[in-house]
Amino acid sequence: MALPIKDELEIIKENENIEIELLLNAIFMKFGYDFRNYGKAHIKRRILHRKMVSGMNSISEMTHKMLYDPLFYQEILQDLSITVTEMFRDPSFYLSLRSEIAPLLKTYPFLKIWHAGCATGEEVYSMAILLKEEGLLKRTQIYATDFNQLALQKARAGIYPIDRIKEFTQNYQKSGGKSSFSDYYNARYDSVILNESLRENVVFADHNLVTDSVFGEMNMIICRNVMIYFDKELQNKVIKLFHDSLVPGGFLCLGSKESLRFAESSPRFESTFDKEKIYRKKFTV
């Protein structure tokens, strides 16, 4: 009788997992990007996808090519960083920001807001629009960071395909938007460019949450749909980084499916707006 197929698959699976570990180590040693504490199944799916589209025979072959071909490395980096995003994603989150958090922010003379993992910037411009409508934009400094340079370039440009505008407009309206969304952009052929004024107070910068350090004295940190890709250990570490970067009473906003459940620093946050995953750093320790 032939060897049952499943044993063969077990061997492939075991070898692939070893090869992936080696690939991730090579990325870290060569380029300093550390994916070793990202969700394993997710990383594997992305790497196998790249292997398929690039027509390579093995993950080891990919590792080799990556070390010698910077363009191929860039492709892998893009694969491992999911930049899918939208304006006013989860409108109810923005609705809560407007109704519950903005009134508190208005008591501060000056605000510092950090978007960690801002991808191509849609979230940042959404925030800028909200702040503008709440009369807060002028007194706010926004730091928008990501470790993906290509994404940051797009974020800086603030140009998006016109076919996304319908979805963005609907989200904007559901998020409690006070004007007409079309006030915020100009259409040009098949894209729209967002108003310059929205990015006046925004600094876009390269920052890696795994390896870079604290960003001091923030009144609010928004890090949505980034930590779902991290394992518990890394989540824990990054939430501590956020805790250390916030002023007492500062807000931490997570994605709608994320929470502080596994973080050791979770007792140092209040979860007053738990439903929208908005947490507040306690005033006293």
Added chain:
Amino acid sequence: MHNYKAIVIGVSAGGLHALGQILPKLPADFPLPVIIVQHISPQSDNFMIRHFNSISKLAVKEADEKEEIVPGTIYFAPPNYHLIVENDFTFSLSVDERVNFSRPSIDVLFETAAEAYAETLIGIILTGANNDGSRGLKRIKDFGGFTIVQNPATSEVSAMPEAAIKIAKVDKILDLDKIADFLMRLT
């Protein structure tokens, strides 16, 4: 006697009715977790969860990221996220591109669950209007798992079961009202 450890179900158009013929019939001591991708609009609230919780004997919930998968629980993929099973039998979520125009995608769940559970997995494709899930079902089969497809003739929309039957050499094609009983005998 086979020692199955989990069931995954993929379903699209017609799912509310089809799942209604299966989930409520599973007894309170049903020994496996049931993990479901139901194609659903990105904005939907948790109607499905509340509905099935009220008519099922098992606890029904949305899968949380990093959550440990436990027996006797029915999990739904959250709208607008892919649901992934890790090798340590916990869930991960992802917002990456749609697969087969879907997020959550059945293929994503099935392929990762196949890898984690191998021959201890049961995969089921029910009614639906596209071909999401076929590749995943084949993957389950390749890993030695058990595959079931709803009889296209008893499916509200037959495209998805038909696509799955075409691609994966499925173990069982069953009428909708026979699936729950079959699962109870299998486990």
